[in-house]
Amino acid sequence: MNQTVAVGLSGGVDSAITAYLLQKQGYAVVGLTMLTWDASLPIADEGRSGCFGPGEARDLQAAQEVCRSLGIEHHAVSLAKEFSSCVLDYFREEYRGGRTPNPCVRCNQSMKFGLLWDKAKEQGLHFDLFATGHYARLERREDRIVLRRALDRRKDQSYFLSRLSQEQLGRLLLPLGDMEKSEVKALAAKSGFKNLADKPESQDFIEAKNYDVLFNAQDAKPGPIVDLSGRQVGKHKGIVHYTVGQRKGVGLSGKGRPLYVARIDATANTVIVGPKECLYSQRFTVGGLNWIALAKAPNQSLRVQVQVRQQHKPAAATISASEDGKTISALCDEPQLAVTPGQTAVFYQDDSVAGSGTILGSGLDF
Numbered sequence: 001m002n003q004t005v006a007v008g009l010s011g012g013v014d015s016a017i018t019a020y021l022l023q024k025q026g027y028a029v030v031g032l033t034m035l036t037w038d039a040s041l042p043i044a045d046e047g048r049s050g051c052f053g054p055g056e057a058r059d060l061q062a063a064q065e066v067c068r069s070l071g072i073e074h075h076a077v078s079l080a081k082e083f084s085s086c087v088l089d090y091f092r093e094e095y096r097g098g099r100t101p102n103p104c105v106r107c108n109q110s111m112k113f114g115l116l117w118d119k120a121k122e123q124g125l126h127f128d129l130f131a132t133g134h135y136a137r138l139e140r141r142e143d144r145i146v147l148r149r150a151l152d153r154r155k156d157q158s159y160f161l162s163r164l165s166q167e168q169l170g171r172l173l174l175p176l177g178d179m180e181k182s183e184v185k186a187l188a189a190k191s192g193f194k195n196l197a198d199k200p201e202s203q204d205f206i207e208a209k210n211y212d213v214l215f216n217a218q219d220a221k222p223g224p225i226v227d228l229s230g231r232q233v234g235k236h237k238g239i240v241h242y243t244v245g246q247r248k249g250v251g252l253s254g255k256g257r258p259l260y261v262a263r264i265d266a267t268a269n270t271v272i273v274g275p276k277e278c279l280y281s282q283r284f285t286v287g288g289l290n291w292i293a294l295a296k297a298p299n300q301s302l303r304v305q306v307q308v309r310q311q312h313k314p315a316a317a318t319i320s321a322s323e324d325g326k327t328i329s330a331l332c333d334e335p336q337l338a339v340t341p342g343q344t345a346v347f348y349q350d351d352s353v354a355g356s357g358t359i360l361g362s363g364l365d366f
Contacts, residue, residue, distance in 0.1 A: 004028040005173060006120060006127040008112060009074070011062030013188045013196035014133025014176060020191055021175045022131060023070055030127060031067040031074040033060055034116045036087075038080035043208050049200070051107065052083070053207025062196070069192055077119050079111060086110045092214060095240040098264035099342025102309075103205050109163035113172070129171050136161055137177035138169060139352070145169040146293045149351040152180045159310050162346045162356035163290050215240050223269035225252065228262070228278065236271045239264050245279055245338030280335035284308075284362035286319075286328045286345045291355040297325035304347040304354055306330055308339050314348060328357060 007019040009031040023029045037056040045054035060076060067074035087107050094101035117130055135150035136158040145166055150156040164172070176184060188197035206214070220238030227233050234252050236242060242250070246261040252273065259273040289297060298321055305314035317332040330345065339362040346356040 002028075003129060004030065004127040005129045005131050006030050006032045006117075006125070008116065008130065008132045009033050009063035009066060010133070011059030011066075012133070012201070013193060013199060014135075014184060015063075016066045016133075016193050016196050017184050017188055017191070018131055018133040018175050019066060019070055019072065020187075020193070022173065023072070025175075027129075029070070029072050030125065031063060031072055032116060032120055032125075033063045033074070033076050034112060035060070035076050035078045036080050036083035036111075038084065040084070041213050043206065043213055046207070048204065048207040049202035050204035050207040051104070052088075052205065055207050066193070066196075075120065075123070075125055077116055077123065079115055079119060082115050082119075083107070083111060086115070088214060091211075092219070092240075094342050095211075095215070096219060096266065097342075098239055098266035100243040100340045101342045102344045104160050104203075105163055105344045108160055113161075113164055113168045117171070129173055131173035131175065133176055134161060134174055135176050135179075135181070136174050138172065138174055144293060144295065147353040148177070149348070150177050155181045158353055159307055159344070159346050162292070162344065162353050164292075165290070166292075169292070212241075221269060223271070225250070225271045225273055227259070228272065228274045233259070233273065239266060239269060239271060242271050244340040279338050281332075281339045281362035282335045283329065283331050284339045284345070285360045286330060286357035287326060287360045289326070289328060289355055289357040293349065293352045293354045297321035297328070297355075302347075302349075302354070304349055306332065307346045307348065308336060308359065309343050312336075317347075319347060327360065 005022050005027045007029055009015045019029050036052055043053050049055055064074050087103050090106055091101050091103050134157045135152055135155040137148040139146040139148055147158050147161055149158050185197040219240045223236055224232045225234035225236050242261050244261055247258055252259045257275055260276055260279055262274040262278050263272040301318050301320045304317055304319055306317040307314045315332045315336050317330045319328045319330045321328055341359050341361055343359050344356055345359050347354040
């Protein structure tokens, strides 16, 4: 086999075993590590692990050790400036607009499977394919490359990859999609990577207790908290600190029945709260569509299972495209809790991703 595969190495067990398996399959393998930390934010190194923070140095060292163990080249690709503008600025703007973003979906689409490839090529590195340790599967059909759920449904990460284009999917390998996580750890222990198999996993976006460090004082402008009738019941500390469905930290204890964030009005700098039952929506709108199993928006209603966040149990729904195909209206069979503007909605047919988009609004937008 003459093809060269660049493996995105994070310093964790999944990417290490990805490189190990591909090497065993006869590919020429090189390791790539994306560097995003630029020390521009006051995040202290407390030993946490996350996608953005000073702990990146430890992850880089772990990735280098993996490459030394496998006898392959390792290259670090600095994308700190691009990460700041593409992911961090996006994250801030979404929260400032009263929406709740998904930075991991954004990073995968634009950075990890986009700019990392481009920048590595610009640095003169040669490779034919790209691989990661994500738990998902690819099916190469006659006219489409389809993204499918992982065999290990508990670890399935197809949700996070649902914004990838056909071009990105076409150069991608996902060796762990047909494996259980327990198999990966067992293989790591037998293959000289027991230290990684025992390493605690982290899915944190940043190495901090909360997102406050990403915002400045101007983003924390206080304003009113009102109930569904418009009556002020409290004062918030800045809309960037709130998200739909939130109850803890709202500061409304002792008001009788629990109150949840039902909507955020960024224009009026107002947080609207209500009882839990007001959080349920049966219909919502999705824009910024990316079709994977389909070539374009369906011209008739389509039955799907829709997932509105990573930990959400997929719900049976019927989706219908607008006349111009730019938005989708999703009608769930049963009302769903906290369908949140800014989050990613993924449409599944069986275990395949039909498409995905960003939630624009729901029945909560009263």
